[in-house]
Amino acid sequence: MNKRVVGALALILLFSGCVVRTQDFHCVREDDTKVNFELRMSPTSLEIKEVTYVFHEEKGAERIYKHKGNGHEVRFNPSSGQLLLSETAGLAWKCERYEPY
Secondary structure, eight states: OOOHHHHHHHHHHHHTTOOOEEEEEEEEEEEEEEEEEEEEOOOOOEEEEEEEEEEEEEEEEEEEEOOOTOOOOEEEEEETTEEEEEEEEETTEEEOOOOOO
């Protein structure tokens, strides 16, 4: 792609008013609050500990993500903060959104 095309695309994005809607959460395991991590959610993906899951589908308020490589599934409800990871079956996580100041 030449520089003019890249520049034109950058200007279109800049002036279109599009904002990347990324939200950050702090998650703790419900049965052991010492175990925690950060989660980053965008409209198309979810990132946990530098592992990216791709958006698969939405059921009500629950968003379902899948890992491309191993097929693990993540179910996340941003409204309630409930997080379920298929690789840690039986363990539930509670996530709270970092609010912008």
